[in-house]
Amino acid sequence: MIQSLLIANRGEIACRIMRTARRLGIRTVAVYSDADAKALHVREADEAVHIGPPPARESYLVGEKIIAAAKATGAEAIHPGYGFLSENAEFAQAVIDAGLVWVGPRPSSIVAMGLKDAAKERMIAAGVPVTPGYLGEDQDPDRLKAEADAIGYPVLIKAVAGGGGKGMRRVDAAADFADALLSCKREAASSFGDDRVLIEKYILSPRHIEVQVFGDTHGDVVHLFERDCSLQRRHQKVIEEAPAPGMDEATREAICAAAVRAAKAVDYVGAGTIEFIADASEGLRADRIWFMEMNTRLQVEHPVTEEITGQDLVEWQLRVASGEPLPKRQDELSIDGWAMEARLYAEDPTTGFLPSTGPLTRFSLDAFHSGARIDTGVIEGDEISPFYDPMIAKIIFHGQTRDEAAEGVADELLNLSVWPVRTNAAFLVKLLRDDAFLSGNVQTGYIGDNLERLTAIDPPNDGVLNSAAEALFPAEGTSVWMRRSGFRLNRAADTRLRLADESGALVEFEAGPGYDRVFTDVIGGVAIHPMQGKTYLFRRYEPRGSAGGAGASDGAILSPMPGRIIAVDVAAGDAVTKGQKLVTLEAMKMEHSLTAPFDGTVAELNAETGGQVSEGALLVRIDKAE
Template identity: 75%
Template sequence: MSQKIKSLLIANRGEIACRIIRTARDMGIRTVAVYSDADAKALHVQEADAAVHIGASAARESYLMGEKIIAAAKASGAEAIHPGYGFLSENAEFAQAVIDAGLIWVGPAPASITAMGLKDAAKKLMAEAGVPVTPGYMGANQDPAFLAQQAAEIGYPVLIKAVAGGGGKGMRKVDDAADFADALASCQREATASFGNAHVLIEKYIQRPRHIEVQVFGDTHGNIVHLFERDCSLQRRHQKVIEEAPAPGVTPYTRELICSAAVRAAKAVNYVGAGTIEFIADSSKGFIDPDLVWFMEMNTRLQVEHPVTEEITGVDLVEWQLRVASGEPLPLRQDELSIDGHAIEARLYAEDPAKGFLPSVGRLEFFELDGSVRIDTGVCQGSEVSPFYDPMIAKMIAHDLDREGAIQSLAWALNDSKIWPVKNNAAFLINALEHPD
C-alpha cells in the first residue's frame, strides 16, 4: 500500500533533525519539529515549518515521552514520524504506538527492532541465517560458575557483555580466570542499573579489532540491498570518533563476502528501511581475513555516520527512508550501486580534551566552520550548547578521489574552523587524522 507523506514530524533534535528537515523540504514535505524548554530557540525549531513544545529540558521529560510526541503529531496534522537516531529510534513499543495511532512510522517493523534488540537473541538468529558470529556463549544459563566454565572453554581474554547493552555500558574485558567473578558481578550491576536487565553473554575478546559495518536497506516489496561498508574503528570509550567509507584494506572479494552476509542478516528479519549490520574483524594478520569477520549487532535505524555512505554512493538515505515508508520500492537495484572515491567524517564535540573530555556548555559567540567540506550541524553562531543532551555540535565530512585526499581535506577544514568560547575537540580530531597509525 502506497501513501505519499505530505507532513512529517521529526521526533528528535539538533543535527539529525536539521538533516531530516533538509531532505523533506527538497521532497516538498511539510516538517514539524518538537522541542524541550532548553531547545525553544534551537536551529531545528527555526528550520521546521511548524514546531510543538513537548516538555521540560531533561530528555526523559520531553524527547523520551512517546505519548507527547504522538499527541504533537496528531495536533500538528503530521501523517508520519521520523525518529532520527538515539532517543526513541530503536524502541519497538514506541514504533508500535505510532502505527497504532494511525501514523506512518519511518523505520523498520517493531518486530525487526525487537528481534535485533537483544544481542544474544540477535546472534542466535544470525547464526541460523548463516551469518558468522563471534565465538562465545549466549545461552540462558546465568549461573556464575557455569559462565566461568564457558569463559575458560572460549579461552582468555574474553569480553562479558550485557545482552541489552550499548554505548560501551555493561561490558568488561577479562584477561585471567582469577578476575572473572568480580568482573561478572560488576558488569551485571551496571547492566541492571542501565538497562534493567542483568543477563550477559560471553565472547572471545578480539586483540586487534576493526569495527566494520554494512549499510543495508529494505523495502516493503521484498527488495534488500547493501550500500557497501564503513570503518568505524577509531573510537574513544566505545564511542565512534572518526568514520570512513569504504573500509581501508578491504579487498573486493572480502567486501562481497561481508556485504552478502549483511544482506542475509537483513533478510532474516524481513528488514524494511535503513539499518546497519555491525561486524568485528580480527586484523592481527595485518589485513582483513574474511574468515575472521563476525557479526556483532544490528542497528535498526539511521546511523550518525550515514553521510560517508551518502558521499561515496550519491544516495540520499533520508530520501530513501521517506520513499520506503510511503510504500515505494527502493530507487536503485544492487547492480546500480557503486563506490565513488573515499569519504571520512569527524564528530565535532563541545568538550574539552585537556580536561578529560568534559562537556563544555555555553553560548557559541563565534561559530564558523570551513565550508569546503560537507557540514551537518544543529547549531549556528549564537546558539546555546546545553548540558542536557549529547555534546556533538557538528559532523564534518570530506569526500575525495582517495583516502589520503579525504583525510587531508578534512584536517584542513577542521584547522580552518573557528569556535569560541565553547571548548571543542577539533585539535584532537586533527591529531587523530594525521597520526601515522
C-alpha cells in the same frame, strides 16, 4: 509520498532529516524540551511542539507525548532519527497503532535484532558467522564468570539491550571480572532498563566494519557497501570512513552478502546497519570477519555512505516508508572515491574528555570554505546543554583518494574557532594526520594505546602569540616603534610582551612579525585564536588575577560538570591512596570516576548517591598525609 513528518529527535539529526524533507516538499514538525526551546531544529521546522522538561526520560523518551504531538499537528509520519526511541519496538508499534506511518523497520525486526543474544542465534541459523561467546539466559555472576573463564581472556561483557558503546567492558583477567560485570550491569540498567549481559571473545587485532543495508516493503534488500569505524574511544566511534581501507573485492562481496542475508532473515524494511568485527592480524579476510549486532536505524555515520554512492539515505527512508520500491537496484550502486567523517564534540581531551557545556559565543567552522560537508544542530550563539549528547557537528569530506578525504576533514578542523566551549578538534586533527592511521593500519584499541600522544596540546607558536598581542594591545601593536615601552636611543628596546593564558599563567615572549593567517577575535576582553584545531585563549596579564581557585592540588575534588552521583566509595575519615576512586558521576550519558590526587584522609564528604550536583561543587576534600 508522505506530505507531513514529525521528527522525534533533536539536534544534528533532526536538522539533517529536515533538510531532505524540505527538498521533497514535506512539511516538518519538531518536538522540543524546555532545554531546546530555542534550538536550531526548532527554528528550522515548519511547526514545533513542546513535550516536557529537559531530562530525556520526561520528554524525548515519552512516546505518548510524541504521538500526541503528531496528531495535534496533523503529521502523517514519525521519523525517530537515531538514539532516543529509534530502536524501541513498543514505540514503533504504538505509532503504527495510532494510524501514523513509522519511518523505520517493522517492530518485529527491531525485537529480533534488539537483543544481542537472540540476534546472534538467528544469524547462526541464517548462515552468518558470529563471534564465539555466551548467550545464555542464566545471569548468575558465577555462571557468567565461568563462561568467561571457558572462553578465555580477554573477553567483552556487553549489555544484551545495549548500543552506542554503552554497557560494554573489556576484561583482561579473571580477577577483574566481578568488578567489570557490576559496572557494566549498572550502566546497562541505567541506560536501557535491562541489566542482562552476554559474553564475547575479545578479538586482539580488531577492526570494526559495518555494512549499510536497505529493504523495502516489496521484499527487496540491497547493500550500499561497507564503512570502517575502527577509530574508537571507549567503544564510541570517533572517525568513520567508506570504503574500508584494505578491503579487497572478494572480501567485500562476502561481507556484504552476509549483511543482506542477515537483513532478509528478519524481513527487514528501511535503513539498517550490520556491524561486524574483523580479526585484522593478517589483513581483512572473509573467514576472519564475524557478525556483532544490527542497528535497526539510521546511523550517525550514514553521510560517508551517501558521499561515496551519491544517494540520500533519508530520502530512501521516506520513499520506502511511503510504500515505494527501493530507488536503486544492487547493480545500479557503486563506490565513487572515498569519504571520511569526524565527530566534533564539546569535550576536553586534556581532562579525560570531560564534556564541556555552555554558550557557543564563538563558533566558526567554514572560514576557508574547504568544501567539507557540515552536519550540525547548532550555530554561533546557541548553547551546548548538559542534558544531551555533546556532539557539536559532523565534518564530512569526499575525495577521490583516502588521503584526500582525510586531509579535507583536517583542513576544516584546523581553523575551527570555538569559545568558551572546549572541543576535541585538535585531537581529531592529530588522528587524521597520524602516520598509522594514514597507512590504514589501525584497530579499535589504537586511540587508547596512544592516548597521551594524541591528546598532547602543542604550545602556541609565535604567529599565534603576536596575533593575540596585536588584538589585545591595538594601540601599541607589536612594533617597538609604536609601543610605549620606555624607548631610548642609547639602550636596547624592550620588546617583551606579557599575556596570560586561560589558566591565568604568564606567557612572556619576544614581539615580532609572524602573524597567523587567521585573525584573532577579541570577545569580552579575551583574545581567541585557532591553531591546529585548538582554540587558544589569552588576556592581558594581570598578576593579581592569575591565582586559581581550589583544585585537586590542594585536595578539593570538584564536580567537573553538572550531573548525578551514582556511587560514593568512601566515607568521611577514611584513609585513601593516590588514584583511589572516591565518587562516580554520571553526566551526559557517561560515567566519570573522580579519584584521590594523593595519599591522605577524607576530611569532608558532600556527595550522596542519587544526588544532583552542579559544576564546580565541592564533593570531597582530602587532607594530605604527613
